[in-house]
Amino acid sequence: MSNWHGLSDRGVAMIRELVLETSRTAFKTFLHTVHDRLIDYAQKPTEGDQGFEFLHARSQISARHNEILRIFLRSLDEAFDRFAEQEQKGGIGAVDAGSPAGKNAANISLMEDADVEEDLALSSIRKRAEVDNTEWLWALGRRMSMLSSRQIDEELQLPLAPGSFCQAIKQSMAVAMIPLQAKLVIYKLFERQFIPGLSELYQQANAKLVELGVLPHLDYEVEKAKLGDTGRFTGAEPRKRTQSAAEARIPVLQDVVTTGIHPVAAPSKDLPAGEYQSQLLDSISQLQQQLLAAAPQHRVARPGQPVQYTERQLVEAAVQLQQFDQVIAADILAVASQIKPLDIVRARDNLLHQLQQITHAEEAPALGDKDVRTIELVGMLFEYILNDEQIPDCVKALLSYLHTPILKLAFVESDFFRHQEHPARLLLNAMADAGSQWVSNDGSCQFDMLEQIRKTVREILGSEELDTRKLAALLIAFNGYVQKVEMRIRLLEKRAMERARGEDRLIEVKQRVNLEIHKRIADREIPSAMLLFLLQPWSDYMAHLLLRYSDDSEQWRQALGLVEDMLWGLELSGSAGEWLRWRQNYLWMESLIDKCFDVIGYDTDKALKLKRSISRIYQLRERNLKPEAATEDIRKRLVQMSERRAGQRADMSHLSNQEKTIIEKLRLMEFGTWFEYKNGRREKVAWFNPNSLQFLFVDQSGKRSGMKTGNELARAISNGDLRMIGASDKPLVERSMESIFTDLNGRAHARASGAQHVG
Numbered sequence: 001m002s003n004w005h006g007l008s009d010r011g012v013a014m015i016r017e018l019v020l021e022t023s024r025t026a027f028k029t030f031l032h033t034v035h036d037r038l039i040d041y042a043q044k045p046t047e048g049d050q051g052f053e054f055l056h057a058r059s060q061i062s063a064r065h066n067e068i069l070r071i072f073l074r075s076l077d078e079a080f081d082r083f084a085e086q087e088q089k090g091g092i093g094a095v096d097a098g099s100p101a102g103k104n105a106a107n108i109s110l111m112e113d114a115d116v117e118e119d120l121a122l123s124s125i126r127k128r129a130e131v132d133n134t135e136w137l138w139a140l141g142r143r144m145s146m147l148s149s150r151q152i153d154e155e156l157q158l159p160l161a162p163g164s165f166c167q168a169i170k171q172s173m174a175v176a177m178i179p180l181q182a183k184l185v186i187y188k189l190f191e192r193q194f195i196p197g198l199s200e201l202y203q204q205a206n207a208k209l210v211e212l213g214v215l216p217h218l219d220y221e222v223e224k225a226k227l228g229d230t231g232r233f234t235g236a237e238p239r240k241r242t243q244s245a246a247e248a249r250i251p252v253l254q255d256v257v258t259t260g261i262h263p264v265a266a267p268s269k270d271l272p273a274g275e276y277q278s279q280l281l282d283s284i285s286q287l288q289q290q291l292l293a294a295a296p297q298h299r300v301a302r303p304g305q306p307v308q309y310t311e312r313q314l315v316e317a318a319v320q321l322q323q324f325d326q327v328i329a330a331d332i333l334a335v336a337s338q339i340k341p342l343d344i345v346r347a348r349d350n351l352l353h354q355l356q357q358i359t360h361a362e363e364a365p366a367l368g369d370k371d372v373r374t375i376e377l378v379g380m381l382f383e384y385i386l387n388d389e390q391i392p393d394c395v396k397a398l399l400s401y402l403h404t405p406i407l408k409l410a411f412v413e414s415d416f417f418r419h420q421e422h423p424a425r426l427l428l429n430a431m432a433d434a435g436s437q438w439v440s441n442d443g444s445c446q447f448d449m450l451e452q453i454r455k456t457v458r459e460i461l462g463s464e465e466l467d468t469r470k471l472a473a474l475l476i477a478f479n480g481y482v483q484k485v486e487m488r489i490r491l492l493e494k495r496a497m498e499r500a501r502g503e504d505r506l507i508e509v510k511q512r513v514n515l516e517i518h519k520r521i522a523d524r525e526i527p528s529a530m531l532l533f534l535l536q537p538w539s540d541y542m543a544h545l546l547l548r549y550s551d552d553s554e555q556w557r558q559a560l561g562l563v564e565d566m567l568w569g570l571e572l573s574g575s576a577g578e579w580l581r582w583r584q585n586y587l588w589m590e591s592l593i594d595k596c597f598d599v600i601g602y603d604t605d606k607a608l609k610l611k612r613s614i615s616r617i618y619q620l621r622e623r624n625l626k627p628e629a630a631t632e633d634i635r636k637r638l639v640q641m642s643e644r645r646a647g648q649r650a651d652m653s654h655l656s657n658q659e660k661t662i663i664e665k666l667r668l669m670e671f672g673t674w675f676e677y678k679n680g681r682r683e684k685v686a687w688f689n690p691n692s693l694q695f696l697f698v699d700q701s702g703k704r705s706g707m708k709t710g711n712e713l714a715r716a717i718s719n720g721d722l723r724m725i726g727a728s729d730k731p732l733v734e735r736s737m738e739s740i741f742t743d744l745n746g747r748a749h750a751r752a753s754g755a756q757h758v759g
Helices: 002-043 050-063 065-089 113-132 134-148 162-174 180-193 195-211 253-259 273-294 311-332 344-359 369-386 393-400 403-412 423-438 449-461 468-521 528-535 537-549 554-570 576-600 604-622 632-646 657-667 710-719 732-758
Strands: 674-677 682-689 694-698 704-709 722-724
Touching: 002 050, 002 065, 002 134, 002 180, 002 195, 050 065, 050 180, 065 162, 113 134, 113 162, 113 180, 113 195, 113 468, 134 195, 162 180, 162 195, 180 195, 273 369, 273 732, 344 369, 344 403, 369 393, 369 403, 369 732, 393 423, 393 449, 403 423, 423 449, 423 468, 423 732, 449 468, 468 528, 468 537, 468 554, 468 632, 468 682, 468 694, 468 704, 528 537, 528 554, 528 604, 528 632, 537 554, 537 576, 554 576, 554 604, 576 604, 657 710, 694 710, 704 710, 710 722
Parallel strands: none
Antiparallel strands: 674 682, 674 722, 682 694, 694 704
16 A cells, blocks of 8 residues: 555656646746737737737736746646645545636626636636547546546546646736736737647656556546446347336336326425436326326337337337438538428337338337337427427427437437436537527528537437447537637627616716706796706716716716806896805806816807807896896707707606516516517627616627617517517426426326316
8 A cells, every 4th residue: 555655646746747847848938929929919000008008018027027937837836736635635626616727617797807808718728728638638537536546527626637727827927917908818829839738748647657557558438327228239239228226116007007197296496406307307207107008009018018129129220210310301401591390200100110120020019118208208308399489490490300319319328318417418408509599580690500500410410329429529519619609799798788888877877967957947047048058068067077976076066066056146136245256156167167168078169159148148137137038949949959868768658558567577687688579580688777778789699789778678579579588597408308297297187187077
């Protein structure tokens, strides 16, 4: 045992030394490259002060070169320290999920925008590096597990995983106080210059461990799930299937016939996700058995009757049927926007016909109960997929052609329905989710997403041996494409949201200013020149002050004070003392009026005319003459103009009861809800203000398509021109399985009620 501990310590020490020495040389070269490249970025024409930011970043890296290198290497060294500590404790060191090294780097809702962008950039780098080095990381994980005498379940727990290098550069850049835009450029250079060298590093690390005799004959493989028979059709005799503990709890046909049909209680929503899925499948299987036993068919084996089909024959029939589907679908899938869905009922009948041909029987032998349930469950799954309203029709039609490959998989990998993390389930969910976001019902799409889904479906149909490893590779490729799209869209939506928030804030401020001014001028006779000044240039200036300083500021109080002083000047009684105070105050008012015109950039000639007109008004008052008030027509036009400039407040008085109900539902809606127009075009609500009822819509490319008011939305929904797509936070397969359970339970309840009435 002591020899093994010595070998373990020596192996980890060798890997640590290799990583630190290799990283020292590579990171030095990288910093020199960054220093040279930042000057190129600084000389490019950019918006704002970005050129200066790049120069500042360059000077920071030059001044803190040694410190940045030291922090980078220290971070890597600490990763090995944490690994050693966990080895002594016997636990598995989980990486902080919020860091770039963690798998859950998307959990960023409480972070600052700059931190979000930084972590998104590093998370993308990490994920791409993990995909590029999957085989070497897998081998390192197995060998390091051997050294530490504990299981390393995920390669990200390795101290030299890509996430550790991403965390190291994040920590090293933090000390230099580099602006975000320059930092993102540095991360791009890091991915181009430094990350490609990890492949060679991982190969050397594996080679050193092999020299020590740690798993020298290890071959890369993707481990299959342990539940069920995971064999593929190879022409050999099938393994005998054994009944699992979960299946043993399901009543056999004899029991069902004697006990009759009865509904089944739904699993508790409070269960962990994995346990919930397992219990849901058990409940579905129990309901299937009850319903099949109550209405037996000639193709289902009776109690005591031997099952005629082996697993090998079932898989062989599915393989032949898949080849047939591939030929039929070749022309249909060629034009991705005009796709006819697969007939699921006919596909099941074709499978039975194919089984009959394989056995050369005049009459098809009976199916085993478990096989019937598998065939029916896969069929129901795809029928529910075809009825899912969140997915565009063309995407549903594409996914329907995966019926036979999934059926073949379900025969040999029973954990497909039981485990949420099965690659086939994840791939189905990913394609459905991508389709719902970037494909419209009219067949139009963004980012060529429909073609990506079509290509994945065709690749699955063309695979003779579809196993977990093949599906995992397809899933990684598809998710990689989607992640690039999501990064781009996230930035576009962020800009659109910032702009919309700014516009909405401006509307709120203008409405507040209008309210303050209208409150003070109501029921007063005011000359047209003064009314024009207060409702236009002075309102704009007050909006500027409120946006910049808030309503607690001295500037805002002075602005309100000027309005009141101007109105006070119209009501002076004519006493010498009052006019003396007025003249002293008017100098301050004139300076504030000049500042207003200057700040808002008001036309010079118009400003001069307004000032002269206002001065003449007060000259008349000094002579105790009453200036002419604005006519009712002029006053009405000026007030209406100011209201239009400020934006209309949400007025629901003229809405119908149905439209008011829709408005209340819209207030409770979540950001990211999709809407679909009559022509099939889809848009998403990226942001809205529940008070002003201003809704920001973006198209499927993430670009702003416009702002809509709550009244406009309610009217369009009420007229049927627009519909809200029912949102669910559950993936496609999960919500389809719940719908299947609800449907089967409803049938069982109806039959049980019918039997009681007959009795």
